[in-house]
Amino acid sequence: MGTIRVRFITVALVVSFFAVGMAAFLNYFKYKSTIGGIVKSRVLVVGRGIENSVQASLALGMQFTELSALPSQMEREAASDPLIQGIDVFDSTGQIIYSTDAASVGRSVDRAWTDAAAASKSTEWTGEAPGEYVAGISLKNNFDLTVGYLALRYSRDYVDRAAQAAARQIVIAALGAFVGIALVAPLALIVVIRRFERDLQVLETAASHLEDRGQPVPLPGSAFDPIIDHLRASLRDANSALDDLRAKLDRAG
């Protein structure tokens, strides 16, 4: 196979790899963000129930730190969906006031959670914990003042496993497509390159017979025919001039 053909096929393979790779990459990340969004919104549905209860209690004049029914409700809600690994309610300093994990009460949450909650432009915010994702809701009283934050911790493994499964399938599809292209593209390219290679072949053949003194090899019709004619004519002129000189030298004896 000619080196030019190899180069063109390499280009096709590199471009196909880039395009297929980018498509797979885009689909994977879209899937990951969509599944992440669906799971988060599912968790937030549970959170909205707790938020409503807290707001109802606050509306009745209860203190945020004295919501005695809240822990049991949090336990119930956490148990209603196996995806949820724990629910915490913390104040603006980050100290946990209520939690489904009793040992966590009184501890401080990750600073990133309070920062994310404070920076969020809506009542929803997100965070991360080791092995867990966090979907959060800012709890507001009737005066629209934030009194604390609700954090629903859910399994990172669940989302990651779903994403990995999709990634596997997308990668298989992408590899299949790439292998298909790797087989088809060279064949398709050869059809296009053949004409070019034939032109070059004609040129090379003509060039290899440039010094033949006999009848020139007839040209089969290529893009380079006029150039080949020029080449032949130039060499013929030079050779005949030198032939003339040779003849005159010979005549002179």
Add this chain to the structure above:
Amino acid sequence: MLEKNYLWRVYWQLAGVIMVCVVIALAVVSYFSHRVFDRELVPETEKKAATEGASLRALVLKATGYGIPFDGLYGVNRTFEEVFSENPEFSYAAITNTEGTLLYHYGKEPQGALVHFHSPALLAAMRDSTVPWQVALVDTQYVVSLPIIDGAKPLGVLHIGIESVFVDHVLLEVLLDVLVVLVVSLFFTLELLNFMAGARLASGLGEFGRQVERMRVGDFTAQARVRANDEIGRLLRRIDAAIDHLNVRYEFLAGELQDKLRAADAQRREALKPAVAALESIGKRFKFGTAPKESQTDEMNLNRIRAPLFTFILAEELTRSFLPTYVNQLLVTVPGISPQVVIGLPIMLFMLIVALGQPYLGSWSERVGRRKAMLVGAGLAAVGFLATALAYNLYDLLVWRSLCALGYAMVFVAAQGYVLDRTGSANRAQGFALFIGAIMVATVCGPSIGGILADNIGFRASFGVSAVMSFLSILAIMRLPAVEIRPHNTRASRTPRLREVLALVTNRRFMTLTGLAAMPAKIILTGVCFYLVPLYIVSLGNTSAMAGRMLMVYAVMMVLIVPLAARLSDASLRRDRYVAVGLIVSGLSGLLLLLSDSILVLFGVVFLLGVGQALSIAAQSALVAEHCQEEIRVFGSDAVYGVYRLLERLGNALGPLLASLFVVLWGYQGAFVALSGFVLFCGVAFTLATRSEEWQAQPAHP
């Protein structure tokens, strides 16, 4: 020119075949991805619908618990409406009684829903409290049904319909990105064809064409060149061999004649006269011997600049669509300066460093060598990108972006010098076409891919990708020839002196071109494309990928129209008209936002801006040579062009500053309108100024 057109025809045919293959591959990946999305997302959405349904059911049970009859609940539709607003994939919700009779419903009812609600199997299942929920495909909706059971007493069924095409909506955004990938792939294909095959092929065919032309005029001097080991190389070797044989034959005959003449007596000399005349005639008609070295061009090495330049510029262009949004994330309060202005600071600083640095870096790269200057520049930029990815806040970000700017200016100037060193007056335009081509393709590919990357892997990782690209450009720069070429006939370029700057900025003719055309064009470019578009699009709730798509529209317009506009303006010799029309079109672009703030209108803004800039950009610098001949005669072309470029680049730095000030005063839409209005004013003023008799009196030169 046969070889050029011929090769481009081959390129386009190859690119066409590759594109067809890529489209098929993308279709296959998209089809299978759609199936994956369907298979995996639908069950997950059903679970979400079930959770949402459980919440609704709790409300219903709470109401019935207060003694409200199940068929007399109030505000059910309102609740459904609220649920739908938060879950756009839900398209229908209904509550039926235990007989399947519809009591409440909201949204688009799927065909056959009532039959489904009355299905005995469903009704039986919904009386069983152990059944959490059931799903069935009814018409085009997946209907999730949950039993409503008060203690042990079944009250009815809650149904939530999920439109099955919601996956299509999810994939629509991916499809737009895939289209972007397709366009980028096309440009990438042409770039790779040129890099991996074309450069050598073009240079080989070019050399072949020149050789044929030399032979046609009788020049048979031998070219002492190493030929590549490919088809063209073999071909050239055969021609070299034919020429060598001719030269040997000529040398032999000439030598034989000389020998005979030396040994000849008068009579023999007379006999040799025809041969002597023949040799003289050969000497007049043909040229034999060895070609002088300086006549050789360095086209192969000239082409080599394209890959490192493309890769390096791509690294910077990747950041265009998301840099302002990233800066917004790292924003700190700077006393006395509005946050909008602060967001524009890194872009301004970058442009300012490039503007002020280039005149000095040009002579520096001449001293240290183009290759070394490019290596240092790309190295600095790679460190800058990496540090930007890890930036703590705005202050250190400014330092890292300055590093990137310094690197950018070094590489840009050194690459420009590399082209200048390897081209003569005959092929300089071709050299710069290659230089600009690499930049243009990078501006098409960079912002769009950068936006996609930023959306998916985050801003910091995307800067990491830029650092990798910059590092790759170092590898490509290392492949450039280590031996520098110092053209003998060119003198070192010099930076303009202060008095020249002062004289030129107060020169009416010069400032008509610079102050009314070049600077406003750059101001609107950086103000709109680099600052306003990325921020405005994100403020509308869109993604950085969308900003990237918009910027790609601009770049594609440039790629398509600039060569055409350049040709037409050169042919018409009325470059000032092209500049005026271009400025006015650019100026009208932002005014479109007075009509609407929709994304489609913004698309129109960027499209018009691209058209306007493309029309004027090629003609602008040519106008300097055309209308500032007196200034060039007095100060020299280095000084005139140096000041012109300096002011033009200062326009780049002013763009984000003006845009941010306008945003503070009138918001994003107002800023678009104000910047455009300013450019429109300049365009009209330029038109009037160039219609004056004094201007028209200046001779126009092609």
